[in-house]
Amino acid sequence: MRISTIIGIVITVLLTVIIMQNTEPVKFTILFTDVFLPKVVLLAGFSIVSFLLGIWVGRPRKVKRFSDYDHEHDEGSDIRPPSGTLSDEDRDYIS
Template identity: 40%
Template sequence: MSTKTIFIIVLTILLTIFLMVNTDPVDFNFLVTTVAVSKLLVVGLCIVIGFILGFIVGRPRKTVKNLDAEIERHSAIENKKALSDEDRDYIN
Protein backbone atom coordinates (compact mmCIF):
# COMPACT_ATOMS: atom_id res chain seq x y z
CA MET A 1 0.00 0.00 0.00
CA SER A 2 1.17 3.50 -0.71
CA THR A 3 1.69 6.14 1.94
CA LYS A 4 -1.22 8.14 0.57
CA THR A 5 -3.59 5.18 0.94
CA ILE A 6 -2.45 4.50 4.51
CA PHE A 7 -2.88 8.20 5.37
CA ILE A 8 -6.42 8.23 3.97
CA ILE A 9 -7.36 5.06 5.90
CA VAL A 10 -5.98 6.43 9.20
CA LEU A 11 -7.68 9.79 8.65
CA THR A 12 -11.00 8.07 7.90
CA ILE A 13 -10.74 5.91 11.03
CA LEU A 14 -9.96 8.94 13.23
CA LEU A 15 -12.81 10.91 11.66
CA THR A 16 -15.24 8.03 12.22
CA ILE A 17 -14.20 7.72 15.87
CA PHE A 18 -14.58 11.50 16.32
CA LEU A 19 -18.08 11.46 14.83
CA MET A 20 -19.23 8.44 16.85
CA VAL A 21 -18.10 10.03 20.15
CA ASN A 22 -20.02 13.26 19.44
CA THR A 23 -23.61 12.05 19.20
CA ASP A 24 -25.11 14.36 21.85
CA PRO A 25 -28.00 16.59 20.77
CA VAL A 26 -27.22 20.31 20.45
CA ASP A 27 -29.40 23.32 19.71
CA PHE A 28 -28.77 24.50 16.17
CA ASN A 29 -29.91 28.03 15.36
CA PHE A 30 -30.84 28.56 11.74
CA LEU A 31 -32.26 31.97 10.83
CA VAL A 32 -35.31 32.30 13.09
CA THR A 33 -35.73 28.74 14.35
CA THR A 34 -33.85 26.59 16.83
CA VAL A 35 -33.66 22.86 16.17
CA ALA A 36 -32.19 20.11 18.36
CA VAL A 37 -29.79 18.20 16.13
CA SER A 38 -27.15 15.56 16.80
CA LYS A 39 -23.53 16.80 16.81
CA LEU A 40 -22.79 13.87 14.53
CA LEU A 41 -25.07 15.31 11.86
CA VAL A 42 -23.77 18.88 12.17
CA VAL A 43 -20.07 17.96 12.16
CA GLY A 44 -20.54 15.29 9.47
CA LEU A 45 -22.39 17.71 7.21
CA CYS A 46 -19.67 20.35 7.69
CA ILE A 47 -16.99 17.77 6.81
CA VAL A 48 -18.81 16.68 3.65
CA ILE A 49 -19.33 20.28 2.54
CA GLY A 50 -15.65 20.99 3.25
CA PHE A 51 -14.51 18.04 1.14
CA ILE A 52 -16.77 19.09 -1.74
CA LEU A 53 -15.54 22.70 -1.62
CA GLY A 54 -11.92 21.53 -1.36
CA PHE A 55 -12.36 19.30 -4.40
CA ILE A 56 -13.94 22.08 -6.45
CA VAL A 57 -11.31 24.67 -5.49
CA GLY A 58 -8.36 22.27 -5.74
CA ARG A 59 -8.95 20.80 -9.17
CA PRO A 60 -6.74 22.05 -12.00
CA ARG A 61 -8.13 24.73 -14.23
CA LYS A 62 -7.75 25.03 -17.96
CA THR A 63 -5.58 28.05 -18.56
CA VAL A 64 -4.05 29.55 -21.67
CA LYS A 65 -0.68 28.17 -20.59
CA ASN A 66 -2.09 24.63 -20.32
CA LEU A 67 -3.82 24.97 -23.69
CA ASP A 68 -0.59 26.18 -25.33
CA ALA A 69 1.24 23.14 -23.92
CA GLU A 70 -1.45 20.84 -25.30
CA ILE A 71 -1.21 22.48 -28.72
CA GLU A 72 2.58 22.07 -28.74
CA ARG A 73 2.29 18.43 -27.68
CA HIS A 74 -0.30 17.78 -30.38
CA SER A 75 1.90 19.50 -32.99
CA ALA A 76 4.87 17.34 -31.98
CA ILE A 77 2.76 14.21 -32.42
CA GLU A 78 1.57 15.38 -35.84
CA ASN A 79 5.15 16.19 -36.88
CA LYS A 80 6.27 12.72 -35.81
CA LYS A 81 3.56 11.21 -38.01
CA ALA A 82 4.81 13.34 -40.94
CA LEU A 83 8.29 11.77 -40.86
CA SER A 84 9.38 9.65 -43.75
CA ASP A 85 10.30 5.99 -43.30
CA GLU A 86 13.96 6.89 -43.74
CA ASP A 87 13.74 9.50 -40.95
CA ARG A 88 12.03 7.02 -38.63
CA ASP A 89 14.73 4.42 -39.27
CA TYR A 90 17.40 7.02 -38.50
CA ILE A 91 15.71 8.05 -35.21
CA ASN A 92 15.25 4.46 -34.07
Protein backbone atom coordinates (compact mmCIF):
# COMPACT_ATOMS: atom_id res chain seq x y z
CA MET A 1 0.00 0.00 0.00
CA ARG A 2 1.11 3.51 -0.70
CA ILE A 3 1.60 5.97 2.13
CA SER A 4 -1.13 8.27 0.75
CA THR A 5 -3.64 5.39 0.90
CA ILE A 6 -2.73 4.64 4.51
CA ILE A 7 -3.02 8.32 5.49
CA GLY A 8 -6.40 8.53 3.74
CA ILE A 9 -7.68 5.47 5.62
CA VAL A 10 -6.46 6.82 8.99
CA ILE A 11 -8.08 10.22 8.38
CA THR A 12 -11.34 8.56 7.33
CA VAL A 13 -11.42 6.35 10.45
CA LEU A 14 -10.65 9.30 12.77
CA LEU A 15 -13.29 11.46 11.08
CA THR A 16 -15.86 8.66 11.41
CA VAL A 17 -15.11 8.23 15.14
CA ILE A 18 -15.34 11.98 15.76
CA ILE A 19 -18.63 12.24 13.88
CA MET A 20 -20.18 9.25 15.70
CA GLN A 21 -19.24 10.65 19.11
CA ASN A 22 -21.17 13.86 18.42
CA THR A 23 -24.79 12.86 17.91
CA GLU A 24 -26.63 15.35 20.17
CA PRO A 25 -28.69 18.09 18.49
CA VAL A 26 -27.31 21.62 18.34
CA LYS A 27 -28.74 24.99 17.38
CA PHE A 28 -27.34 26.15 14.07
CA THR A 29 -28.09 29.64 12.78
CA ILE A 30 -28.30 30.09 9.02
CA LEU A 31 -28.63 33.80 8.26
CA PHE A 32 -31.66 34.71 10.41
CA THR A 33 -33.12 31.23 10.95
CA ASP A 34 -32.36 28.88 13.83
CA VAL A 35 -32.18 25.20 12.87
CA PHE A 36 -31.74 22.28 15.28
CA LEU A 37 -29.64 19.53 13.70
CA PRO A 38 -27.58 16.68 15.08
CA LYS A 39 -23.85 17.40 15.14
CA VAL A 40 -23.45 14.28 12.98
CA VAL A 41 -25.26 15.96 10.11
CA LEU A 42 -23.29 19.20 10.43
CA LEU A 43 -19.89 17.52 10.76
CA ALA A 44 -20.58 15.11 7.89
CA GLY A 45 -21.92 17.91 5.71
CA PHE A 46 -18.96 20.17 6.32
CA SER A 47 -16.56 17.26 5.78
CA ILE A 48 -18.12 16.45 2.43
CA VAL A 49 -18.19 20.10 1.34
CA SER A 50 -14.55 20.63 2.33
CA PHE A 51 -13.51 17.42 0.55
CA LEU A 52 -15.26 18.52 -2.64
CA LEU A 53 -13.72 21.99 -2.41
CA GLY A 54 -10.29 20.41 -1.95
CA ILE A 55 -10.76 18.33 -5.08
CA TRP A 56 -12.03 21.34 -7.03
CA VAL A 57 -9.17 23.63 -5.95
CA GLY A 58 -6.47 20.96 -6.24
CA ARG A 59 -7.33 19.65 -9.68
CA PRO A 60 -4.73 20.17 -12.39
CA ARG A 61 -5.19 23.18 -14.62
CA LYS A 62 -5.20 23.00 -18.39
CA VAL A 63 -1.61 23.50 -19.46
CA LYS A 64 -0.94 25.53 -22.58
CA ARG A 65 1.16 23.44 -24.92
CA PHE A 66 3.94 24.79 -27.11
CA SER A 67 1.90 23.87 -30.20
CA ASP A 68 -0.95 26.10 -28.95
CA TYR A 69 1.37 29.10 -28.75
CA ASP A 70 0.66 31.91 -31.24
CA HIS A 71 3.98 32.48 -33.08
CA GLU A 72 2.72 35.31 -35.30
CA HIS A 73 2.68 37.79 -32.40
CA ASP A 74 6.16 36.89 -31.16
CA GLU A 75 8.49 37.95 -34.00
CA GLY A 76 11.54 38.92 -31.93
CA SER A 77 11.70 35.77 -29.83
CA ASP A 78 14.52 33.22 -29.83
CA ILE A 79 12.03 30.38 -29.44
CA ARG A 80 12.02 28.05 -32.42
CA PRO A 81 8.66 27.07 -33.88
CA PRO A 82 7.77 23.37 -33.95
CA SER A 83 9.46 21.50 -36.81
CA GLY A 84 6.16 20.86 -38.62
CA THR A 85 5.65 24.60 -39.27
CA LEU A 86 8.72 25.22 -41.47
CA SER A 87 8.16 26.05 -45.11
CA ASP A 88 9.95 24.13 -47.87
CA GLU A 89 12.13 27.20 -48.52
CA ASP A 90 13.22 27.26 -44.87
CA ARG A 91 14.04 23.54 -44.91
CA ASP A 92 16.17 24.02 -48.04
CA TYR A 93 18.01 26.92 -46.40
CA ILE A 94 18.73 24.90 -43.24
CA SER A 95 20.00 21.87 -45.23
